[in-house]
Amino acid sequence: MSGIGPVEPSDSTSPHHPSATRTPAPTPDTMGTDRPRLTDRWSSVTGRRRALLKLAGALVAAGVILTLLRTSPAPDPHGEPPPVADTGPPWPAALTSIQYEGVAAPAQHSARTAFFTFLVTVSGRYDSAVTVSRIDQAFPGLDTRSDPVGPFTVKPGTTRRVTLQATVHDCATLPGPVDLPYLDTTLRNARAVQEHSFLFTGPYARDLSGFLAGIC
Numbered sequence: 217m218s219g220i221g222p223v224e225p226s227d228s229t230s231p232h233h234p235s236a237t238r239t240p241a242p243t244p245d246t247m248g249t250d251r252p253r254l255t256d257r258w259s260s261v262t263g264r265r266r267a268l269l270k271l272a273g274a275l276v277a278a279g280v281i282l283t284l285l286r287t288s289p290a291p292d293p294h295g296e297p298p299p300v301a302d303t304g305p306p307w308p309a310a311l312t313s314i315q316y317e318g319v320a321a322p323a324q325h326s327a328r329t330a331f332f333t334f335l336v337t338v339s340g341r342y343d344s345a346v347t348v349s350r351i352d353q354a355f356p357g358l359d360t361r362s363d364p365v366g367p368f369t370v371k372p373g374t375t376r377r378v379t380l381q382a383t384v385h386d387c388a389t390l391p392g393p394v395d396l397p398y399l400d401t402t403l404r405n406a407r408a409v410q411e412h413s414f415l416f417t418g419p420y421a422r423d424l425s426g427f428l429a430g431i432c
Contacts, residue, residue, distance in 0.1 A: 305344035308403035309412035312346050312370070313337045316420040320379050328384040330427040332420065333377060334399070340373025349409075350402040351378060353424075357389035358382055366402075382424075387432035394425045 305311070313336075320331035338346045349367040352360040363379045370376045380399075384390065397420055398413045 305342045305405060305407050307407055308344075308346045308405040308410050309401075311339045311342060311344060311372070311405065312348075312401075312403055312412075313339075314351075314399060314401075314414045316416055316418075317377070318419065319423055328431050330382050330423075332380045332382065332423065334380060335375050336370055336378055337375040338370040338372050343372055344405045344407070345369050345371045347404045348376075348378075348401060349404060350400070351380070352400055353380065353382055353397065354400040355390060357384065357386035358428075359385055367404075382427070384428065384431045390428055390432060394421055394428065397421055397424050 315335045315337070317333040317335055320333045324330070334351075336348060336351075338344075347367050347369045351362045351366060354360075359382070361381045361383075363381065364376075368376065396415050396417060398415045400411070400413050403410050403412055
Protein backbone atom coordinates (compact mmCIF):
# COMPACT_ATOMS: atom_id res chain seq x y z
CA MET A 217 0.00 0.00 0.00
CA SER A 218 1.41 3.31 -0.96
CA GLY A 219 0.39 6.85 -0.32
CA ILE A 220 0.78 9.50 2.25
CA GLY A 221 -1.83 10.23 4.93
CA PRO A 222 -3.08 9.07 8.29
CA VAL A 223 -4.00 5.51 8.78
CA GLU A 224 -7.67 5.07 9.55
CA PRO A 225 -8.82 2.30 11.84
CA SER A 226 -10.57 -0.53 10.15
CA ASP A 227 -12.90 -1.64 12.99
CA SER A 228 -16.50 -0.65 13.13
CA THR A 229 -16.12 1.15 16.44
CA SER A 230 -14.72 4.16 14.81
CA PRO A 231 -17.03 7.13 14.85
CA HIS A 232 -16.43 7.65 11.21
CA HIS A 233 -17.42 4.13 10.28
CA PRO A 234 -20.69 4.04 8.37
CA SER A 235 -22.16 1.35 10.58
CA ALA A 236 -21.36 3.10 13.87
CA THR A 237 -24.37 4.30 15.96
CA ARG A 238 -24.08 7.90 16.93
CA THR A 239 -25.21 8.95 20.42
CA PRO A 240 -26.96 12.34 20.45
CA ALA A 241 -25.29 15.03 22.44
CA PRO A 242 -26.85 15.58 25.89
CA THR A 243 -29.26 18.46 26.07
CA PRO A 244 -28.29 21.01 28.72
CA ASP A 245 -30.66 20.93 31.80
CA THR A 246 -32.50 24.26 32.05
CA MET A 247 -34.61 25.13 35.15
CA GLY A 248 -38.21 26.13 34.53
CA THR A 249 -38.52 24.61 31.12
CA ASP A 250 -39.74 21.11 32.09
CA ARG A 251 -43.41 20.19 31.74
CA PRO A 252 -45.72 20.35 34.78
CA ARG A 253 -46.02 17.08 36.63
CA LEU A 254 -49.04 15.60 38.43
CA THR A 255 -47.12 15.40 41.67
CA ASP A 256 -46.45 19.13 41.53
CA ARG A 257 -50.16 19.90 41.31
CA TRP A 258 -51.05 17.44 44.11
CA SER A 259 -48.45 18.99 46.39
CA SER A 260 -49.87 22.47 45.75
CA VAL A 261 -53.48 21.36 46.35
CA THR A 262 -52.52 19.50 49.50
CA GLY A 263 -50.82 22.58 50.94
CA ARG A 264 -53.88 24.79 50.34
CA ARG A 265 -56.16 22.11 51.76
CA ARG A 266 -54.12 21.91 54.94
CA ALA A 267 -54.27 25.68 55.35
CA LEU A 268 -58.06 25.68 54.86
CA LEU A 269 -58.49 22.85 57.38
CA LYS A 270 -56.43 24.74 59.95
CA LEU A 271 -58.51 27.89 59.38
CA ALA A 272 -61.78 25.94 59.68
CA GLY A 273 -60.62 24.33 62.92
CA ALA A 274 -59.71 27.71 64.39
CA LEU A 275 -63.15 29.13 63.46
CA VAL A 276 -64.96 26.17 65.04
CA ALA A 277 -62.95 26.49 68.24
CA ALA A 278 -63.71 30.23 68.41
CA GLY A 279 -67.43 29.54 67.92
CA VAL A 280 -67.47 26.98 70.73
CA ILE A 281 -65.74 29.42 73.10
CA LEU A 282 -68.20 32.22 72.27
CA THR A 283 -71.17 29.87 72.82
CA LEU A 284 -69.84 28.82 76.23
CA LEU A 285 -69.28 32.44 77.23
CA ARG A 286 -72.82 33.42 76.23
CA THR A 287 -74.49 30.50 78.01
CA SER A 288 -72.41 30.70 81.18
CA PRO A 289 -74.05 32.63 84.07
CA ALA A 290 -72.60 36.04 84.73
CA PRO A 291 -70.46 36.19 87.86
CA ASP A 292 -72.07 37.74 90.89
CA PRO A 293 -70.37 41.10 91.60
CA HIS A 294 -71.00 40.59 95.32
CA GLY A 295 -69.25 37.26 95.32
CA GLU A 296 -72.35 35.27 96.28
CA PRO A 297 -72.52 31.64 95.12
CA PRO A 298 -74.75 30.86 92.13
CA PRO A 299 -78.29 29.73 92.91
CA VAL A 300 -78.72 26.04 93.59
CA ALA A 301 -81.58 24.01 92.20
CA ASP A 302 -84.34 24.04 94.78
CA THR A 303 -86.77 21.17 95.33
CA GLY A 304 -88.38 22.39 98.57
CA PRO A 305 -91.62 24.37 99.04
CA PRO A 306 -91.77 28.06 98.14
CA TRP A 307 -91.22 30.80 100.68
CA PRO A 308 -94.16 31.13 103.10
CA ALA A 309 -95.25 34.52 101.78
CA ALA A 310 -95.59 33.00 98.30
CA LEU A 311 -98.10 30.50 99.69
CA THR A 312 -100.06 32.87 101.94
CA SER A 313 -102.73 35.41 101.05
CA ILE A 314 -104.63 37.74 103.40
CA GLN A 315 -108.01 39.18 102.41
CA TYR A 316 -109.87 41.88 104.28
CA GLU A 317 -113.37 40.76 105.29
CA GLY A 318 -114.74 43.85 107.06
CA VAL A 319 -115.39 45.51 110.40
CA ALA A 320 -116.07 42.86 113.05
CA ALA A 321 -118.06 45.14 115.38
CA PRO A 322 -118.91 48.83 115.69
CA ALA A 323 -116.01 50.92 116.91
CA GLN A 324 -115.90 51.47 120.64
CA HIS A 325 -115.12 55.16 120.59
CA SER A 326 -115.05 55.38 124.35
CA ALA A 327 -112.33 52.73 124.43
CA ARG A 328 -110.70 54.14 121.24
CA THR A 329 -110.83 50.61 119.80
CA ALA A 330 -112.02 48.98 116.58
CA PHE A 331 -112.10 45.36 115.33
CA PHE A 332 -111.28 44.29 111.78
CA THR A 333 -111.47 40.76 110.39
CA PHE A 334 -109.19 39.14 107.82
CA LEU A 335 -109.09 35.78 106.07
CA VAL A 336 -105.67 34.08 106.02
CA THR A 337 -105.41 31.42 103.29
CA VAL A 338 -102.55 29.03 102.53
CA SER A 339 -102.31 27.55 99.05
CA GLY A 340 -102.92 23.83 98.70
CA ARG A 341 -100.60 23.50 95.74
CA TYR A 342 -97.77 22.41 98.03
CA ASP A 343 -97.94 20.19 101.10
CA SER A 344 -96.58 22.96 103.30
CA ALA A 345 -98.43 24.48 106.26
CA VAL A 346 -97.67 28.08 107.27
CA THR A 347 -97.36 29.26 110.84
CA VAL A 348 -98.28 32.90 111.51
CA SER A 349 -96.16 34.07 114.41
CA ARG A 350 -97.16 37.73 114.23
CA ILE A 351 -99.75 39.88 112.48
CA ASP A 352 -100.31 43.54 113.30
CA GLN A 353 -100.89 47.03 111.95
CA ALA A 354 -97.55 48.69 112.53
CA PHE A 355 -98.55 52.35 112.86
CA PRO A 356 -97.01 54.59 115.50
CA GLY A 357 -99.63 55.58 118.05
CA LEU A 358 -101.73 52.45 117.31
CA ASP A 359 -101.64 49.21 119.30
CA THR A 360 -102.92 46.01 117.64
CA ARG A 361 -103.64 42.51 118.83
CA SER A 362 -104.76 39.48 116.82
CA ASP A 363 -107.30 36.84 117.75
CA PRO A 364 -106.16 34.11 117.66
CA VAL A 365 -102.88 35.24 119.12
CA GLY A 366 -99.81 34.02 117.25
CA PRO A 367 -98.31 31.68 116.65
CA PHE A 368 -101.07 29.76 114.91
CA THR A 369 -100.83 27.39 111.96
CA VAL A 370 -102.85 27.39 108.75
CA LYS A 371 -102.82 24.06 106.92
CA PRO A 372 -102.36 23.93 103.14
CA GLY A 373 -105.61 24.45 101.25
CA THR A 374 -107.43 25.99 104.26
CA THR A 375 -108.49 29.45 105.47
CA ARG A 376 -108.32 30.91 108.97
CA ARG A 377 -110.35 33.93 110.13
CA VAL A 378 -108.32 36.41 112.16
CA THR A 379 -109.72 39.43 114.05
CA LEU A 380 -107.41 42.39 114.52
CA GLN A 381 -108.11 44.66 117.47
CA ALA A 382 -106.75 48.18 116.96
CA THR A 383 -106.51 50.69 119.82
CA VAL A 384 -105.42 54.31 119.48
CA HIS A 385 -103.14 55.55 122.24
CA ASP A 386 -101.48 58.59 120.67
CA CYS A 387 -103.23 60.65 117.98
CA ALA A 388 -100.23 62.93 117.51
CA THR A 389 -98.07 60.17 116.05
CA LEU A 390 -100.69 58.65 113.78
CA PRO A 391 -100.35 59.16 110.01
CA GLY A 392 -102.83 61.27 108.06
CA PRO A 393 -105.30 59.72 105.64
CA VAL A 394 -104.33 56.09 105.09
CA ASP A 395 -104.18 55.22 101.39
CA LEU A 396 -102.15 52.02 101.55
CA PRO A 397 -102.43 50.40 104.97
CA TYR A 398 -100.41 47.25 105.48
CA LEU A 399 -100.17 44.38 107.91
CA ASP A 400 -96.76 43.25 109.10
CA THR A 401 -96.46 39.50 109.52
CA THR A 402 -93.93 36.87 110.50
CA LEU A 403 -94.48 33.65 108.57
CA ARG A 404 -92.78 30.29 108.86
CA ASN A 405 -92.90 27.03 106.93
CA ALA A 406 -90.53 24.15 106.11
CA ARG A 407 -88.59 26.45 103.80
CA ALA A 408 -87.84 29.50 105.95
CA VAL A 409 -88.95 32.15 108.43
CA GLN A 410 -89.98 35.29 106.58
CA GLU A 411 -90.96 38.85 107.50
CA HIS A 412 -93.56 40.11 105.02
CA SER A 413 -95.94 43.07 104.69
CA PHE A 414 -99.33 42.74 102.98
CA LEU A 415 -100.69 45.93 101.37
CA PHE A 416 -104.39 46.75 101.18
CA THR A 417 -106.48 49.24 99.25
CA GLY A 418 -110.18 49.96 98.97
CA PRO A 419 -112.46 48.88 101.87
CA TYR A 420 -109.77 48.41 104.53
CA ALA A 421 -108.15 51.75 103.75
CA ARG A 422 -111.54 53.50 104.03
CA ASP A 423 -112.57 51.69 107.22
CA LEU A 424 -109.24 52.30 108.97
CA SER A 425 -109.10 55.93 107.89
CA GLY A 426 -112.68 56.47 109.10
CA PHE A 427 -111.90 54.93 112.46
CA LEU A 428 -108.79 57.02 113.01
CA ALA A 429 -110.56 60.20 111.94
CA GLY A 430 -113.42 59.48 114.37
CA ILE A 431 -111.02 59.00 117.27
CA CYS A 432 -108.57 61.78 116.55
